[in-house]
Amino acid sequence: MSILVSPLPFQRFFTAREAAVVDAAAARLVPAELGHAGAGEAGVADFLDGLLGTPPRVYAGGSGFIALSAAQAYGWQRRIGALRDRYRRGVRELDELAGGDFSTAGAAEQDRVLCAATGFRDLLFDHTIQAMYSDPVYGGNRNRTGWRDIAFSPARGYPDAAVSSPDGPDPVCERELVDRVGALLDEAVRCILEGGDG
Amino acid sequence: MADRAIVVGSGAGGSVAAMVLAEAGWDVTVFERGPNHFADLSVPAPASAFSADELKGPVRRFEYPDSIAEPRVYESRDGTTPEVTGFVNALPATVGGGTVHWDAKTPRFWDLDFAKRSTLGPLPGADVVDWPFSYDELAPFYDRVEALLGVQGDVAALPEWPTLRHAPRKKPLPMPFGPPQYSSVKLADAATSLGLHPFPLPAAINSVPYDGRPHCTNCGFCCEYGCSAQARGSALIPLRRAVLAGAEVRADCRVSRINLTGRAASSVTVIDADGRSGTRAADLVVLAGSSVESCRLALLSELPDPAELIGRYLMFHWHTAAFGFFRDECPHAERGRNLTHAIDDFAHPDFPGAREHARAEGIGYFRGGVVELGASPLGPIAEGLVYRRLLPLLSPERPFGRTFAQLMRDSPLRRRLLGVQMHGEDVALHGNRVSLDSNLRDWLGIPVPRIVHAPHRHEVAAQRFYLPRLAAILREAGADHVAASPETRSADFPSTGDAVPRNFHTLGGMRMGTDPRTSVTDASGRMHQLDNVIVADGSVFPTSGGHNPTLTLMATALRNVEAHA
Numbered sequence: 001m002s003i004l005v006s007p008l009p010f011q012r013f014f015t016a017r018e019a020a021v022v023d024a025a026a027a028r029l030v031p032a033e034l035g036h037a038g039a040g041e042a043g044v045a046d047f048l049d050g051l052l053g054t055p056p057r058v059y060a061g062g063s064g065f066i067a068l069s070a071a072q073a074y075g076w077q078r079r080i081g082a083l084r085d086r087y088r089r090g091v092r093e094l095d096e097l098a099g100g101d102f103s104t105a106g107a108a109e110q111d112r113v114l115c116a117a118t119g120f121r122d123l124l125f126d127h128t129i130q131a132m133y134s135d136p137v138y139g140g141n142r143n144r145t146g147w148r149d150i151a152f153s154p155a156r157g158y159p160d161a162a163v164s165s166p167d168g169p170d171p172v173c174e175r176e177l178v179d180r181v182g183a184l185l186d187e188a189v190r191c192i193l194e195g196g197d198g
Numbered sequence: 199m200a201d202r203a204i205v206v207g208s209g210a211g212g213s214v215a216a217m218v219l220a221e222a223g224w225d226v227t228v229f230e231r232g233p234n235h236f237a238d239l240s241v242p243a244p245a246s247a248f249s250a251d252e253l254k255g256p257v258r259r260f261e262y263p264d265s266i267a268e269p270r271v272y273e274s275r276d277g278t279t280p281e282v283t284g285f286v287n288a289l290p291a292t293v294g295g296g297t298v299h300w301d302a303k304t305p306r307f308w309d310l311d312f313a314k315r316s317t318l319g320p321l322p323g324a325d326v327v328d329w330p331f332s333y334d335e336l337a338p339f340y341d342r343v344e345a346l347l348g349v350q351g352d353v354a355a356l357p358e359w360p361t362l363r364h365a366p367r368k369k370p371l372p373m374p375f376g377p378p379q380y381s382s383v384k385l386a387d388a389a390t391s392l393g394l395h396p397f398p399l400p401a402a403i404n405s406v407p408y409d410g411r412p413h414c415t416n417c418g419f420c421c422e423y424g425c426s427a428q429a430r431g432s433a434l435i436p437l438r439r440a441v442l443a444g445a446e447v448r449a450d451c452r453v454s455r456i457n458l459t460g461r462a463a464s465s466v467t468v469i470d471a472d473g474r475s476g477t478r479a480a481d482l483v484v485l486a487g488s489s490v491e492s493c494r495l496a497l498l499s500e501l502p503d504p505a506e507l508i509g510r511y512l513m514f515h516w517h518t519a520a521f522g523f524f525r526d527e528c529p530h531a532e533r534g535r536n537l538t539h540a541i542d543d544f545a546h547p548d549f550p551g552a553r554e555h556a557r558a559e560g561i562g563y564f565r566g567g568v569v570e571l572g573a574s575p576l577g578p579i580a581e582g583l584v585y586r587r588l589l590p591l592l593s594p595e596r597p598f599g600r601t602f603a604q605l606m607r608d609s610p611l612r613r614r615l616l617g618v619q620m621h622g623e624d625v626a627l628h629g630n631r632v633s634l635d636s637n638l639r640d641w642l643g644i645p646v647p648r649i650v651h652a653p654h655r656h657e658v659a660a661q662r663f664y665l666p667r668l669a670a671i672l673r674e675a676g677a678d679h680v681a682a683s684p685e686t687r688s689a690d691f692p693s694t695g696d697a698v699p700r701n702f703h704t705l706g707g708m709r710m711g712t713d714p715r716t717s718v719t720d721a722s723g724r725m726h727q728l729d730n731v732i733v734a735d736g737s738v739f740p741t742s743g744g745h746n747p748t749l750t751l752m753a754t755a756l757r758n759v760e761a762h763a
Contacts, residue, residue: 028598028599029602030599031599036603036607038603058258059247059258059260060253061248061249061254062247066247066260069450070473071264071267071268071291072264074266074641075264075641076264079266111599114598115595125586126586129579129583130257132582133252133577134252134253146578149606149607150609151607154250154251154419157417158415158533158534160377162416162533163533164378164379164383166380167527168527169526170527170528172525172526172610173604173607174608175525177601177605177608178525179525179678179679181585182523182610184588185521185523186683187588188588188611188681189694191583191584191587191588192521192575192584193683193685194695194696194697
């Protein structure tokens with residue numbers, strides 16, 4: 001078992017401006033609202049820097065990150081190389097569609113750009129979700145804002161009674177929205193079963 | 199000097215083989231192609247690199263072989279889906295194999311699994327056979343593996359029919375049943391009211407401290423997560439006994455070839471962690487890398503195979519699933535050990551209506567399999583990724599924004615979703631096989647496995663028949679919405695499920711039997727054509743059964759390897 005804290009200083013991938021664009025876009029994908037933090041508060045650029053920076057922080061363990069095996073390093077080097085390319089080009093695309101600097105455009109304009117940039121938006125949205133709900137050690141979920149918003153806490157165990165007893169009624173807040181998901185359950189199950197090559 | 203045994207693979211089968219051989223005085227070396235994530239294999243509950251980390255495990259697949267470094271190719275034999283290259287039904291590549299992240303459900307196979315041909319008869323186009331031994335012969339080995347792993351359960355609560363009738367037991371399990379999960383009981387009650395026979399599913403999870411390992415804390419990070427407490431039984435238990443008896447476990451070492459001298463293996467070629475290739479002499483070689491990898495190594499080594507059977511009769515369970523969501527309640531399946539109850543009524547060929555349906559489909563019978571009641575399959579990241587994919591349907595004008603966050607808070611697909619999963623039997627077909635891909639090589643330059651597979655009418659009929667019955671259990675339990683789906687796409691289910699089998703119950707490829715013309719190994723797992731090569735993983739299964747296979751795999755390995763120790 002080898003858990004390494006790298007002796008070399010960590011080198012980020014994004015420039016400060018690129019990070020601002022990524023965080024601004026994430027903040028529109030999952031906006032903050034009264035009483036709820038959004039992705040803008042989660043540290044999405046920091047999370048992505050963890051994966052795309054040098055050395056990459058792929059698997060957390062112990063007090064640091066776990067040294068990749070030679071086979072894992074072979075795969076992640078290629079995976080990360082392709083992602084770096086897509087992020088460099090994606091940020092440029094957002095800036096171009098915004099006619100300059102995406103990060104300083106107004107919210108309506110940013111939404112318009114994100115509606116147009118579908119390919120990069122999907123990639124960034126997936127990573128935004130990972131950043132919001134992963135362990136804060138990866139750089140996102142800052143101050144556990146993502147977990148707190150969905151009342152999630154990582155494993156600490158439960159007493160037997162909490163395993164065996166019902167919690168009682170817990171109605172949803174937005175019944176109509178949730179029922180629309182229910183009506184799409186076949187499609188949802190298709191997504192669940194398809195998984196994907198992470 | 200002791201005779202030298204080399205065990206290839208450190209998972210469920212390899213660990214048992216290493217234990218048996220080391221304790222019998224062999225000089226044992228276990229080669230594991232993946233890393234070792236445990237601090238000390240000689241203690242019962244070592245510290246490990248595993249943690250309750252959804253990003254690391256289920257999303258980035260920490261314990262799996264890297265899908266770029268070690269891809270596989272999947273070809274759907276009925277042409278339903280385009281060829282897939284990458285992650286194809288790979289089991290963890292790490293010391294402990296698949297048992298590092300299983301949820302340790304350990305039902306036994308049934309008597310009729312071992313006597314399939316003589317009990318149920320042939321199926322057109324399939325090769326239904328008997329095992330070379332009976333349930334009764336394996337029963338004492340079941341008892342011993344249950345004691346070794348530490349299986350919890352309540353034999354008195356097992357239904358007389360069909361469970362105990364077809365998997366009779368003489369002894370209580372080594373530890374009591376743990377706390378029943380509300381989520382599973384809810385569905386078990388629904389199953390009872392439908393006339394089915396639910397039961398507490400035996401599982402190798404400590405309900406009390408056992409053999410130096412602590413009891414389960416109900417943390418819920420179970421299936422697909424390494425148990426950081428080692429409260430869940432695994433290959434580490436026999437591996438520890440092997441190490442204490444002098445075995446050496448070498449991680450990050452890929453065996454790339456078995457070298458023969460006449461009818462015997464004389465050495466193996468090993469590529470170590472630094473990429474150096476060397477040979478290691480052997481008096482006995484045990485193949486235990488799981489079906490696909492063991493067949494791959496046998497094919498790479500060009501082991502004698504006059505009947506051309508190595509790699510054939512590859513089987514996957516049909517992980518047929520239904521999901522229900524409960525709008526006004528959170529049944530908290532995330533607390534506990536994934537799920538606690540099951541039914542196996544659907545594994546019976548005489549389930550009411552099944553024979554008639556089979557005849558209408560042109561076959562004499564079919565079987566589904568054990569149905570696990572009440573899992574909740576998604577963590578928050580996986581849940582979010584599903585909403586991201588649904589948003590274009592929910593909000594086509596702007597498929598992002600506050601709707602997403604609201605869905606995450608209401609959580610219909612994580613906190614309110616329960617699943618029922620059937621591990622349906624996959625019958626053995628000559629054309630379902632693993633071979634070596636003629637073009638693609640892995641990061642070490644070794645040809646990758648090519649899996650060619652399609653269902654038989656048996657599995658199609660079974661799924662057609664049981665899908666609505668899976669959904670009925672959820673409806674009976676009060677689910678507001680229900681969806682049912684075969685897990686794997688095929689010509690008969692072309693638009694739902696995954697393109698590749700994803701159930702991880704990978705069996706067959708070097709079937710056991712008494713006749714060298716129709717089997718690869720003899721009745722004790724030794725290859726017919728070689729004097730000192732034993733197969734000790736799921737490759738030897740002649741039929742796939744209709745229950746989670748790992749307990750049967752370990753009991754079979756124990757029986758077979760002891761015959762050679």
